[in-house]
Amino acid sequence: MPRSIREISAYPNIHNETSYQGFIDKKSSTEDLDRFIFLSETNCLSSIGWDHPQVSKLWRYNLHYFDFINSSLPAGAARELQELDLIHRWIDENPFGKGTAWEPYPTSLRIINWIKWHWRTKSLTDKAIISLWNQVRYLGDRPEYHLLGNHLFINAKALIFSGVFFEGSEAQQYLKQGLGIIKDELNEQFLEDGAHFELSPMYHALGIEDLLDLYKICQSHIPTFPKEEVAQKIQLGLAWLKHMSYSNGELAHFNDCANEIAPSLHLLDELAFGLGLSSSENGPHSSSVLLKDSGFFVSEQDGFKLIADVGEIGPSYLPGHAHADTLSFELALQGERVIVNSGTSMYGLSAERLRQRSTSAHSTVEINGENSSEVWSGFRVARRAQPFDLSWSQEGADFTLSCSHTGYQRLSADIIHRRTWTKQKQSLTIKDQVFGEIKRAKSRYFLHPEITVKEEGEVLYLDKHGKILATLFASDGQKGIPIKQVKSTYHPTFGMSIPSICLEMEMTETQVLILNIAF
Numbered sequence: 001m002p003r004s005i006r007e008i009s010a011y012p013n014i015h016n017e018t019s020y021q022g023f024i025d026k027k028s029s030t031e032d033l034d035r036f037i038f039l040s041e042t043n044c045l046s047s048i049g050w051d052h053p054q055v056s057k058l059w060r061y062n063l064h065y066f067d068f069i070n071s072s073l074p075a076g077a078a079r080e081l082q083e084l085d086l087i088h089r090w091i092d093e094n095p096f097g098k099g100t101a102w103e104p105y106p107t108s109l110r111i112i113n114w115i116k117w118h119w120r121t122k123s124l125t126d127k128a129i130i131s132l133w134n135q136v137r138y139l140g141d142r143p144e145y146h147l148l149g150n151h152l153f154i155n156a157k158a159l160i161f162s163g164v165f166f167e168g169s170e171a172q173q174y175l176k177q178g179l180g181i182i183k184d185e186l187n188e189q190f191l192e193d194g195a196h197f198e199l200s201p202m203y204h205a206l207g208i209e210d211l212l213d214l215y216k217i218c219q220s221h222i223p224t225f226p227k228e229e230v231a232q233k234i235q236l237g238l239a240w241l242k243h244m245s246y247s248n249g250e251l252a253h254f255n256d257c258a259n260e261i262a263p264s265l266h267l268l269d270e271l272a273f274g275l276g277l278s279s280s281e282n283g284p285h286s287s288s289v290l291l292k293d294s295g296f297f298v299s300e301q302d303g304f305k306l307i308a309d310v311g312e313i314g315p316s317y318l319p320g321h322a323h324a325d326t327l328s329f330e331l332a333l334q335g336e337r338v339i340v341n342s343g344t345s346m347y348g349l350s351a352e353r354l355r356q357r358s359t360s361a362h363s364t365v366e367i368n369g370e371n372s373s374e375v376w377s378g379f380r381v382a383r384r385a386q387p388f389d390l391s392w393s394q395e396g397a398d399f400t401l402s403c404s405h406t407g408y409q410r411l412s413a414d415i416i417h418r419r420t421w422t423k424q425k426q427s428l429t430i431k432d433q434v435f436g437e438i439k440r441a442k443s444r445y446f447l448h449p450e451i452t453v454k455e456e457g458e459v460l461y462l463d464k465h466g467k468i469l470a471t472l473f474a475s476d477g478q479k480g481i482p483i484k485q486v487k488s489t490y491h492p493t494f495g496m497s498i499p500s501i502c503l504e505m506e507m508t509e510t511q512v513l514i515l516n517i518a519f
Contacts, residue, residue: 005141007096011126011133012168019119020217024209024263024271026067026113033086038062039346040495050090051099058347058494064106066090066113070120080121084128087114091131097138104142105151107135108158112213115165136162140174143181149318150196150203153189156181157210164217179224182214186229194236195294198321199314201244201251205262208237212271219275234277240291241265243298244307246337250492252307252330253341254296255314256321260493288399290392299423301397304519305332306428308421310387310403313373320379323357324371326387326405327419328364331428333469333519337448338462339363342500343491349378356491360444365417365432365507367441372407372417383410389418398423412436427518434511441507445515449490449500458482460503470519476508 030036035044038059048055050063069083094101101107114132118124124132139158144151156178163175189197189207196204211234218225244252245265251257272278288299295311308329313322323341331339342361346353357375359366366372374382385407392401401421408415414436422429434441447453447462451469454461458480460472474481488502507513 005097005138007134008137009130011129012166012171014129014165015167018164018217018221019122020116021120022271022274023070023116023213023216024267025072026070027260028071028073029062029068031073033068033082036063036068038495040493050093050101056346056348057100060100061103061106064090064094064101065109066117067109069117070113075121080123083117084123084125087124087128087131091127096134102135102138104139104144104155107139108154111135111139111158112154112161115161118165133166136166136174137170140177143177149189149198149315149320150207152181153185153207153210156185157214160214160218164222175222176224179222183226186226186233190233190237191293192236193291193293194233194238194240195291195296196237197294197315198255198318199294199311200255200257200321201241202257202259202262203321204237204244205241205251205265205268208234208241208268209263209271211237212268212275212277215275215277216271231277234272238265238268238272238278240294241268243289243291243300244296246305246332247335248337250337253343253492254307254309254325254328254330255323256344256347258344258491258493287397288392288394290390295387297392297401299399303332303334304423306330306421306423308401308403310390310401312387313381313384316384319373319381319384322373322375322381322384323362324359324373324375324385324407325362325364326372326385326407327403327417328362329421329430330363331517334467336450336464336469338451338469340446340448340490342446342489342502343493345491345494345497347378353378360442361446363445365419365434365441365443365513367408367415367417367434368411368439370408370411372405374410383407398425408436408438412438417441427516429517430515432507432513434507438507438511441511443505443507443513443515445503446488446490447501447503449498451501453485453501453503455485470517472503473516473518474505475514475516476510476512477514478510481505481508481513 034046143155159174159178163171196207211230215230219227249264250259287301290297297308297310299306328341359371372385385405387403387405390403404416404418416435418433420431432443450464452463461468462470474483484504486502486504488500489497490500505513
């Protein structure tokens, strides 16, 4: 249990010789520092205050992060004075240790943002620095070991920033505490293929930004900082993010993932380059790659890109950001996104949050109306699908990938879903096989909202702005199977729901469904 940390009215000296700039700008969320737009939702601070119970907790978290003081909006003396006034207002209206503001996660991000802001502006007053030091002390007593994952990592980052910012023995203790967490978590959270272990491209990109920030402030004068190990994780992580990103900068939607939250691959590459780091992928490489540790298969060449999920849903002890998306995939053709998973627009405990995590919201097969992994509540998973019998082969630009999973064996021990992707020249075939006694099975393919469908008999034409990207035909291996067009929604960012089309096919009594995509 945390010990009693009381507010104090003093702070240690600041390291004047260490003042870093050139971090990635945060997204602008306010012009007047009163009307804020987070998660596609707008509220005025003057109307709702800092912790209104009818405003979602994630929105309030964003308000307390203070990312907006390090945004890309033009800076100047007048703006900096307004930002300082808001910092003072936060101090006055958020008493020590009380409310959402003081939870460890938003406290960590706010500490980092206030320090970055001061390094750039030299404008924090004694009042603000006293508050900052009290926030550091409070956080140092409450790292989120009970949550682990990205929460614990950002706690550690804030403690390290604090130890670089402040002088003195107590600050050095926080630096040591943060470095200890990073050293313990580095190989745990960043896998050998470069991925962050929660298997969300969004959280992965945020994690790479964290590593870059830490490398920037620690590499030259913190001898206990694991410089070489962090550099390797950054390089591998940038390569992984390249695989999981599209040419337009969007992220592949696997697990909890939304665009416009994390820095883009381009911005991360720029920061890495400035630090003398770059992706570990240089020169020619295979058109297809199996990212074995994270469980993703990626094939990319000549405007074709397929990303398939053939791995576990995430770390066994931390499945909070996992979706029931085993054997789902996304597809881009001619550089345009065509087949997608439907994305993430919210957190919390709503029915819609549960639906977005469900198998029925992903481009894969649902059996007996159940989820392949038992997602429940907002961030919980019970029994999980286990992939097995994975195989793939490649010949030139063509490949065959096959994988099965056990997710439905909780319904009956003999039920298995196996999916095989085969690319041959200008054709991609997806073959689904369901083994065992089932009541029904349904295969879904979610289309990007900019894709429209033209139907001619049993053939569907996928069109984007007058350009035919692909034709689709479904069969059971002997005869055609109807493809039903169902109204659905796509969620590219938090707070956003865009009308889209989902293609649905019922598995026949043969329990085989083959979709041929010609492009």
